[in-house]
Amino acid sequence: MAHFQFLVGILILLSALADGSLHRIPLHRSPNFKRTREAIVAEQLYVDHKYNLNTTANGFPMEQLSNFNNLQYYGNISIGTPGQVFSVQFDTGSANLWVPSAQCSSPACVQHKLYYSNMSSTFQSNGSVFDITYVEGTVAGFMSQDLVSVAGLRGVLQTFGEVTTETGANFLNSSFDGILGMAFPPLAVNLVTPFFQNLYHHKLVQQPVFSFLLRNNGTTASYGGELILGGSDPALYRGQLTYVTVSNPEYWQFVTDSIQMGNTVISRGSAAIADTGTSLLLAPLAQYTQIAGIFKVNSQGYFRCRKISSWPTLNFRISGVSFKVPPQNYILQEGAYCTLAIVSSNQEFWILGDVFLGLYYTIFDVGNQRLGFANVNNTGSTLGQMGVFTMLLSFILLKLWVH
């Protein structure tokens, strides 16, 4: 059938050529036109405007992110025709896309944007069921397919989860409606092709690479950072990029040379993952216990404050290069008491969330299975005076550990 249509198309084209009825549109060329950098940029801006594409100065599609308290970063995607806009967390620690379904009456759903398949002309049913369990709750529902678009790019037909039950406090107050997973395909529930891989297969991005700038200068709806699809932007970082091979391409997992708190070696050869969907730093229990000992953290998670800058720097050595997290970035102060933005996890690997990724521009190179880190161009404010309320909220909102 498809072949037949193709053939008919060719025949129509040939007959059009034969009778000369193809329209020829004369092209005008200005005589002194120079293809200067400015001209290219101007043309690009014009084209971007025309197609409503957001791009970086060096030409890659760019999704602007909102930042809530340096703890949650999210941006808009559109699903269906006409587009229904959802705000999603772009999460490198999971691999599925899901949004609340119009069929969901859980409190966490009704506080958020719902997807109405019956209002989309491009919806296709799938119906296989899925559930994803987080420590604090579960999202469950069924799969559907529809056009999904990001950063103004053309939509691709994507299989995603329509969530019909959302239990637990996790998502009740989240500033985003759903999650768009950007980990590797083996991690995807029901082995659905993840969205970024789908974009790349449809040639909507030039290279199988994406990168994140997570600004850490506090809550802003408009420029909390950016997700660049198909490349990276050297204007956003300074100095060299340091690459590290992904050791287990499910999570964005790699092996650190060492992790030190000041002069104390916490581990050598620990695995770690880069996870934009987690706010804090999570350490394997034994290593967390060692760190908590240095600060004399009590059973409630607090320790007695002193001048924050007098505490040691946390230092991740990766591919021979030091990636420092100063105490201002991992300690939160509330009056006389302080608490760590480092918590324990029951995983074997460290989870480097926004506390780390806010300091380092990160390139997720899907094609070469490697991560690139560099210093961000300007680090904003620190965690400092965020307050215990925010901290508690961040614990609630911490995306915890699945699979």
Ligand SMILES: *[C@@H]1O[C@H](CO)[C@@H](O)[C@H](O)[C@H]1NC(C)=O
């Ligand atoms: C997302 O869309 C909403 C309206 O639908 C808009 O208010 C908000 O600014 C958008 N966010 C970003 C980061 O563009």
Ligand SMILES: *[C@@H]1O[C@H](CO)[C@@H](O)[C@H](O)[C@H]1NC(C)=O
């Ligand atoms: C679409 O479905 C919702 C419930 O899921 C219903 O309330 C609404 O009336 C339906 N809209 C149309 C146009 O069928």
Ligand SMILES: *[C@@H]1O[C@H](CO)[C@@H](O)[C@H](O)[C@H]1NC(C)=O
């Ligand atoms: C539903 O989606 C899954 C995952 O992409 C696929 O394996 C399955 O064949 C689909 N089922 C239907 C009925 O389309």
Ligand SMILES: *[C@@H]1O[C@H](CO)[C@@H](O)[C@H](O)[C@H]1NC(C)=O
């Ligand atoms: C492009 O970015 C602007 C903010 O700079 C935003 O308002 C607009 O919605 C974005 N467009 C798309 C298609 O994402």
Ligand SMILES: *[C@@H]1O[C@H](CO)[C@@H](O)[C@H](O)[C@H]1NC(C)=O
């Ligand atoms: C979460 O949302 C509910 C309902 O809007 C509200 O009552 C509650 O105070 C919120 N909790 C937090 C921690 O913001």
Ligand SMILES: *[C@@H]1O[C@H](CO)[C@@H](O)[C@H](O)[C@H]1NC(C)=O
């Ligand atoms: C963060 O920096 C951006 C760009 O410099 C600025 O527009 C925004 O207001 C800043 N936000 C805060 C909370 O300081």
